[in-house]
Structures are given as structure tokens and as C-alpha cells.
Amino acid sequence: MSYKSKPDVKNELNEPMMAYSVQGATPSFYNLLGSSKSAKLSNDFDIIRLARNGFPKSVLLSLAKKISLNIQELAHILHISERTLQRYDNDTIIKTEYAEKAVELARLYTRGQEVFGSMDKFKIWIKTPSHIFKGEAPVTILDTSAGFDMVFKELGRIEYGIFA
Numbered sequence: 060m061s062y063k064s065k066p067d068v069k070n071e072l073n074e075p076m077m078a079y080s081v082q083g084a085t086p087s088f089y090n091l092l093g094s095s096k097s098a099k100l101s102n103d104f105d106i107i108r109l110a111r112n113g114f115p116k117s118v119l120l121s122l123a124k125k126i127s128l129n130i131q132e133l134a135h136i137l138h139i140s141e142r143t144l145q146r147y148d149n150d151t152i153i154k155t156e157y158a159e160k161a162v163e164l165a166r167l168y169t170r171g172q173e174v175f176g177s178m179d180k181f182k183i184w185i186k187t188p189s190h191i192f193k194g195e196a197p198v199t200i201l202d203t204s205a206g207f208d209m210v211f212k213e214l215g216r217i218e219y220g221i222f223a
Contacts, residue, residue: 106162
């Protein structure tokens with residue numbers, strides 16, 4: 060073969076005939092929030108709508124029970140007094156700001172379950188003081204958005220085997 064002539068080769072990429080779709084499984088954090096009869100969730104827009112309208116207290120308490128938070132811990136994370144939270148009826152709609160925190164909690168615990176392989180292992184980790192969080196348990200810093208970010212980042216490090 061001569062170096063002066065190039066073979067006639069087409070530079071084309073042929074993709075297989077396939078329909079790409081994003082159907083099927085909904086994120087499992089919907090299960091943490093959607094146990095209540097009043098909260099039927101199937102997609103992200105349902106979460107946005109529900110968060111904007113506020114959650115019934117029963118959804119918050121159901122979430123807390125599933126992720127093993129007591130009412131004091133939940134009240135601390137939501138920035139609401141424990142007594143005020145207890146006074147609400149189960150059907151009372153809780154403000155949007157609390158609903159957004161509940162969505163973040165559900166997302167965090169779902170992510171933790173994915174990383175640790177089980178919810179029980181993650182629940183132990185999140186309540187165990189850690190050097191990474193200056194001797195505090197990760198659950199104690201969830202009262203701020205920066206705390207949520209730190210815990211999410213640490214879960215990413217754990218998932219990829221990067222330990223501090």
C-alpha cells in the first residue's frame with residue numbers, strides 16, 4: 060500500500076435502532092414520603108406541587124418513623140419547636156419550608172441506603188459521631204443546607220472509597 064493514497068473509508072457512526080426512554084422506576088425517596096393516603100407521588104412535579112402546598116403532619120411523622128428520627132430530632136432539623144409540631148393535628152398542612160426539608164431528608168436517606176446497601180447501616184452511620192464532622196454525628200448538622208451538602212458529599216466519597 061502506498062502512503063500517498065488513502066483507502067476510501069467512511070467515518071460514520073451507526074447507532075443501533077433503539078428507542079431511548081426514561082420510564083419506569085421512580086426514585087425510591089417517593090416511598091419515604093408517599094406512605095400517607097394524602098400523598099400520592101409519582102414524579103418530580105408531584106413532589107414540587109406537594110412541597111409548595113405543604114405536607115400534612117402525618118407525612119412528616121411517617122417519614123420520621125421510617126428513618127428512625129424522634130420528634131426532637133425532626134423538630135431540630137425542621138427549625139420548628141417540638142411543642143408546636145406536637146400541637147398540630149395529623150391532617151394539618153405544615154408550611155412549605157418544612158416540606159422542603161422533608162424532601163431533602165427523604166433524598167438523603169435514600170442516597171445513604173444506596174451507598175451503604177441498607178437503610179439500617181445508614182441509620183447507624185448518620186447517628187455516629189465522626190471525625191469528618193468535627194466529632195458530631197451527621198444527623199446533627201442537617202439543620203442547615205450546608206450540613207446537607209456536607210453529608211451528601213461524604214456519601215459520595217464513601218461510595219468511591221475516598222476516606223478522609
